[in-house]
Amino acid sequence: MNQELGALNREAIAAAQEEMGALAWGTVCLVAVVLGAFIANLGLFAAGWMPLWAAVPIYAILTYLSYTPLHEAAHGNINGKHRHLQWLNDGCGYLVAPIIMIPYASHKIEHFTHHRYTNQAGKDPDHVVSSMGDGLAGFVTGGLKMLWTQNSFLFVSHWSGMSGRERSVFALEVTVSLGWRIAFLAWMPSVAAVIMLVAGYLIGAFFLVYWFSYRPHAPFQSSGRYQNTSSLIMPRWMKPIEWFWLGQNLHSIHHLFPRVPFYRYHALHRRIEPIMRAHGTPIIGIFNRHEVGALGERSPVHGARPGDA
Secondary structure: OOOOHHHHHHHHHHHHHHHOOOOOOOOHHHHHHHHHHHHHHHHHHHHOOHHHHHHHHHHHHHHHHHHHHHHHHHHOOOOOHHHHHHHHHHHHHHHHHHHHOHHHHHHHHHHHHHHHHHOOOOHHHHHHHHHOOOHHHHHHHHHHHHHHHHHHHHHHHHHHHHHHHHHHHHHHHHHHHHHHHHHHHHHHHOHHHHHHHHHHHHHHHHHHHHHHHHHHOOOOOOOOOOOOOOOEEHHHHHHHHHHOOOOHHHHHHHHHHHOOOOOHHHHHHHHHHHHHHHOOOEEEOOOOOOEEOOOOOOOOOOOOOOOOO
């Protein structure tokens, strides 16, 4: 990194530090909303008040949404600098993990390995999704491999070095994740219930894997800090979808500064976009890999306000 890029990097770090450390009540509220809506959807479906055609997409949406709090908890972004609230951070992670079927205990280790070796085949555990662009077969196998990796990584790679308590927590998470689904089917043994649980989960999980893991990192060629992840720019008419996406299309911000909460991605992206471009960050259209220009007026880093959104 030459002297000019080094100075720009320090400027980006200073801007990012202004977005970190606060207690993420927004994420805590997201956990409450997702959990409440998920339980309500199951209850209404079981009571016959929610038709299958509506229950499945709602289940899929909530499955996708449940991952962001898990992801934030893995990075310690919920309690931020408030160490005495680590219990709140971990509690949020454990609460949403049974929805997305990714154990919190495992994900913390798997995901940090992904950050350490991003896009490096054989080292980055998320690299298994690189086949998702190779037709339907690659899409399905890549997605399933990713979901399997999320559940097996701790057992395969770290089991021998884990304490008895850590093993028990992991086993308990897997038991709860599978157990509530078995209990629901025992309470409501029907083909419709199986369809909701399986189809709803797979739609949400595959949407997550494709748009959160595959597209931001494709074509999986660079491991450089500013080049290993893309910002996927959406047209203005897709803003409602971008809100639902929870800002994860700006995945480059997360890899640059993992301690920045997801709801500050857009503000930070606007502030440091010129710096990212100078470092060669792919800032591309969501429907192609063509570089796109800045959308609207961008605040200069020195003059931007920390609270700009």
